[in-house]
Amino acid sequence: MSSQLREVFKYVLRNRKLFTLGVATRFLSILLGMFIPMLIKNAIQSIMLLESSKLTETALWIVLLMFAEGFLFFVSRYIFEMVSQRSVYHMRLDLYRHLHDLSYSFYDRVDTGEILVRVTSDMDTINRFIRFFFMSLSTASFSIGIALYFLLSIDVQLTLITLIILPLIFITVVIYTRLTDPILRRRWETLSGLNTSIEEYISGIKVLKAMGIEDYVAGFVKNSIYRLFSLNIKFAKRSSIMRPTLGLYTQMSQLIVLFLGGLLAINGVRNVGDIVAFLLYFGRLTWPMVMLGFFLSMYQRAKISSTKVFEVMYLEPEIKESKDAMPLKTVRGEIEFRNVTFGYEKGKPIVKSLSFKIAPGEKVAIVGGIASGKSTILKLIPRFYDPWEGEILLDGIDIRRVRLNDLRSKIGIVHQDVILFSGSIRDNISYGKPSAKLPEIRRASEVAGIREFIESLPKKYNTIIGERGITLSAGQRQRISIARTILTDPKILILDDPTSNLDSETEERILKALKKLMENRTVIIVSQRPSMIRMADRILVLKNGRIVEEGTHEELLSKRGEYFRLFQSWRES
Ligand SMILES: Nc1ncnc2c1ncn2[C@@H]1O[C@H](COP(=O)(O)OP(=O)(O)OP(=O)(O)O)[C@@H](O)[C@H]1O
Ligand SMILES: [Mg+2]
Known part of the structure; x- marks a missing residue:
């Protein structure tokens, strides 16, 4: 097993008790289900001996067992789901924390889309794997074990002959996944590429329209859409072979069992009830075999995803706090x-x-x-x-x-490009100091020269900005970021060309706000504007x-x- 998958299991093992409970209920469910063919055999015997009261009793038992099997199956599935969700929950939290700790230099190297994929879809793959791994492995091993026991107890020879068919099912599934996995992977890559281009296309559409090259760019998108279409068709073609093939195997094998078992019954070696029970047990082996086949491909995918996730988790942040780091008060x-x-x-x-x-x-x-x-x-x-x-x-x-x-x-930074988050104006001003009360926010906005504007809005500080809210001008955005910095009250202020995106009239007003912000602080100014530089x-x-x-x-x-x-x-x- 790869070391990354071992890391995944560490998270699973944190839920040891729950996990054991899941395995136990799954075992019980399968065990109970395995008595049903036996009871059906009894029912057939009752029919042949014309014992109607015994038949009724057996039928009731069968119904009871079916319910118990189904219920326990549901419980175990739920528990497995819980285990996988919990493991992935903690993994996601750890990954997120780690991403937060990683240094600037990491983000210089990777692209954000790729990180997003790791947090979302790679984690989903791991999630599915954890659930599927334990469910399929426990189901398959229990089912095969118990069914084999019953089959052998009915007829050893018949069991050995018919068991030759089972590996065929397993192999079919493995071949099928080998054929479809590359398509699925390419489909997935095309899809995420398509998402990125559509996102870029939409966010840049105003510029593209202005330049009149939207058709040209839309061509790229169209190509991806076509690729996706043809991959889907290819996948459909290959996957539609699978079901009939598997169906053929199972039906053929049942026919063989029926034929051979029938001969045994005709010769009086076995009775009809035995043969029916044998058929039913045999049927209970086919699904576990299919599951085991799929399991292999799932394992491969999980290995890739967990490698991607833990590759990031193992990265040491380049900027680290030393162990004996000193607190810094004033x-x-x-x-x-x-x-x-x-x-x-x-x-x-x-x-x-x-x-x-x-x-x-x-x-x-x-x-x-x-x-x-x-x-x-x-x-x-x-x-x-x-x-x-x-x-x-x-x-x-x-x-x-x-x-x-x-x-x-202790350091406040006002950048050239202001980053505002989707949310209210209030959130955007106070996110460096979430505890800030409204009067404080008002005062900061006043100093930043944006209070009047905010309070003229119908919803004032609760106005939403961003994609689903109002759009602010460059000067307004800059003043919000100044208000934000005022609120954190840093001792050291860094101004990285805060007026370079503004026209000179707006700059005038921003300069006034900046001047107030600079009072009683150490300030480092980077600028191309003489008016800014002269404040130094x-x-x-x-x-x-x-x-x-x-x-x-x-x-x-x-x-x-x-x-x-x-x-x-x-x-x-
Ligand atoms: N994250 C980075 N990774 C690699 N190179 C970088 C990175 N950031 C800046 N550089 C390079 O370092 C050099 C200095 O960049 P820097 O942004 O410090 O210049 P600047 O003086 O602020 O320029 P400007 O006047 O355009 O703001 C540039 O050649 C730039 O390409
Ligand atoms: Mg610069």
Whole structure:
């Protein structure tokens, strides 16, 4: 068994008691059912001996047993379902927690669609496997065991002859799954590809329409739909062979049993009741055989899915809290970079031996050309990535020595692209501080300059934004994100080009809100807008991963160096 499936079983074994109960009830159900052919044999004997009262009694027993068998079967199925659902529930929680812990660098590498598949459909496959595994394995082994016992007790020779047929059923199912599994897999791949393209198509449809190339793109989608169609037809063709083939085997085998058993009855070796019971027991063997055949393919699929899930679960987060991490209560807000070197790819550092110090409450701007590494520097402060070399200190303490959550809670970030979640305005403002009460949210909105707008809406703070709600302008979105940051009251504020998506009139108003937000905090500003940069006490100029100039706006302009050139280029654009 693969090590990943062993991990799956660890989750199943957490429900040991329930699981044992499931196996026990399944056993009892099958055992009770196995007495029915015996009773039918008795009934036939009663008919032949014309004993009507005995026949009635037997019939009642049969009905009783049938109900008991069915009921216990239901109970065991329910229990197996519970076991698999519970196991997958815990597995999903663990996977989700783990995904949360994984670092930025993990998400740089994988695409979100693939992670989604792991959380949803791979987990579903595992779920089905757990249930099916225990049900089919217990059902098959119990049924085969008990039925064989009864068959042998009726006639050893007849049993041995007819048992040759059973493996044929098993082999048919195995061949069938070998033929259909690749189609199913390709169908599944096509389907998830189709989902992705349709999603992209719909979310980009406005742009596509504007460019007049919607037909061209729709062609891709049409191709996928056609592929899906032909795969479905192919699958239908192959799967429709299966049932008749299996039906043929079972009926043929029953005929053989009837014929051979009939000869025994005619020769007086066995009576008719025995032969009927034999036929019925034989019939109880066919399903378990089919199940065992399907089981193999299920096993293969579960192996693939669990490998995918546990591959992620085994990944160690690159950013980890050290075991003796210190709690961080209050901070003054002094930040220091000491010889920091960092890049995303080996051998390609983005920042090189970077050193600078920002005093508590100081406002510093970092400027530089496009893709010069400004955002990268900002991402190092909350430890989204760790430097290759050098260290970053907060109040003189290496940030790798403090608790991650404490560190991050002291830092507020306002991005260029605001991410809002579907939900109410209130939720979107308060998700960094879910305990915030309405007056507090109002005050934050006031400072962010968005209160008036929100309160003019009919549902005010409960207005839903996102796909099923109102659409906000870029400036409104940015002000909501500012309100959000105000509410978390961070000691250190990071502004990563928060006005670059806004027109100059909107920028004016955002600047006012930002100015209030900046009070009493250490602030690092990255921007291309002179109006933003001028809010800083000091400017660091970045070029080729190093700081090449430093000073106030006026000082740097009069130098007529790198900053002067940058300033010219901003003015032109
Ligand atoms: N997650 C990542 N994985 C790999 N490379 C990255 C990643 N993020 C950024 N880079 C690369 O690092 C370099 C610096 O990017 P960064 O975003 O820090 O620049 P920037 O100065 O903020 O640029 P801009 O002015 O466009 O915002 C770029 O060449 C970019 O392609
Ligand atoms: Mg950037």
